[in-house]
Amino acid sequence: MSSYVDLTMVAFDQIRGQSKAKRLLGRALAGSRLSHAYLFSGPTGVGKATMAAAVADILLCESQQGDQPCGVCPGCAKMLSGNHPDYIRITPQGAAIKIDQIRALKEALVFSPFENGYRVIVLEDVHTMRREAGNSLLKLLEEPPPNNIFILIGSSAEALLSTIVSRCQVVPFFSLPLADAAKVITSQCPELEAENALMLAALADGCPGQALSLETEGLFEIYTRFVDRLRQPYPNEAVRVENALAFAGEISVLKEALPVLLRLFRLFFKEVMMVRVGGKNEQSCSPEVAAVRELWNLNQLSAKITAVDLAEKALTRNCNRGLVCEVLMLDLL
Numbered sequence: 001m002s003s004y005v006d007l008t009m010v011a012f013d014q015i016r017g018q019s020k021a022k023r024l025l026g027r028a029l030a031g032s033r034l035s036h037a038y039l040f041s042g043p044t045g046v047g048k049a050t051m052a053a054a055v056a057d058i059l060l061c062e063s064q065q066g067d068q069p070c071g072v073c074p075g076c077a078k079m080l081s082g083n084h085p086d087y088i089r090i091t092p093q094g095a096a097i098k099i100d101q102i103r104a105l106k107e108a109l110v111f112s113p114f115e116n117g118y119r120v121i122v123l124e125d126v127h128t129m130r131r132e133a134g135n136s137l138l139k140l141l142e143e144p145p146p147n148n149i150f151i152l153i154g155s156s157a158e159a160l161l162s163t164i165v166s167r168c169q170v171v172p173f174f175s176l177p178l179a180d181a182a183k184v185i186t187s188q189c190p191e192l193e194a195e196n197a198l199m200l201a202a203l204a205d206g207c208p209g210q211a212l213s214l215e216t217e218g219l220f221e222i223y224t225r226f227v228d229r230l231r232q233p234y235p236n237e238a239v240r241v242e243n244a245l246a247f248a249g250e251i252s253v254l255k256e257a258l259p260v261l262l263r264l265f266r267l268f269f270k271e272v273m274m275v276r277v278g279g280k281n282e283q284s285c286s287p288e289v290a291a292v293r294e295l296w297n298l299n300q301l302s303a304k305i306t307a308v309d310l311a312e313k314a315l316t317r318n319c320n321r322g323l324v325c326e327v328l329m330l331d332l333l
């Protein structure tokens with residue numbers, strides 16, 4: 001999962017939504033009553049990593065005003081260059097945060113922070129840690145070296161050792177209202193039409209970070225080509241099969257976008273079905289649906305929706321993705 005953190009400073013109050021997290025952290029920062037460890041917990045892609053970076057910016061600024069980093073002091077300059085010696089960010093190596101990463105962290109924490117203030121340690125996707133790494137981190141949290149602030153980021157507190165959770169102040173994060181999520185998406189992808197940003201926000205359940213991953217994977221572009229292809233007649237069966245298999249190859253390598261693409265396929269064929277049975281008139285349906293409404297009868301449409309259902313089930317059972325996509329595309333195209 002790519003987060004939308006970059007090397008620009010995001011002020012605390014620029015983060016959309018998450019009023020509870022802002023209130024909790026804002027109070028702690030303003031009163032300098034910081035916990036030594038926080039757990040930012042909530043769905044992927046709603047701003048946890050951005051918030052962690054904002055907190056680090058404030059703590060490592062040498063002349064911060066309340067909850068704003070100044071942006072110009074040596075501390076801010078080092079953060080902006082992505083190179084502050086008292087800022088450590090740990091992300092999973094491969095699928096998980098490994099015990100070796102925690103051991104290396106322990107060694108780094110033997111020394112006091114280089115500058116005179118805090119050291120901030122951000123651990124992303126802590127729910128990926130196995131027990132061994134988790135226990136090693138637990139020891140650090142039980143006897144934290146002074147002036148170190150840990151920010152753990154995870155999708156849910158349940159996936160963590162309860163002993164780790166009990167050592168942290170839990171800061172909950174939530175999905176955003178769709179309009180807010182769409183605004184975050186357009187701020188990152190200004191070329192995206194408002195309507196598509198809103199649709200992406202809905203497909204990603206109000207988690208803009210997830211929506212941006214879908215966009216990066218080319219979700220809309222692939223979906224549009226799929227719908228275009230439905231309209232093209234094939235000269236013969238061999239060309240049809242060749243096309244379907246090529247398309248299957250393309251979508252089988254998608255990661256987060258694949259299940260969402262299947263949802264879009266289902267919605268599409270359902271809409272065509274609604275038009276066919278007269279539940280929706282042609283004027284109110286999308287032009288793509290109107291263009292293909294005569295191509296299939298109800299049995300064929302129902303078979304296509306079933307094919308999507310079967311593919312979804314097979315993917316959740318970890319069947320061979322390539323094969324699942326081939327069978328699906330031969331059914332759909």
Ligand SMILES: [Zn+2]
Nearest residue numbers: 061070073076
């Ligand atoms: Zn500063």
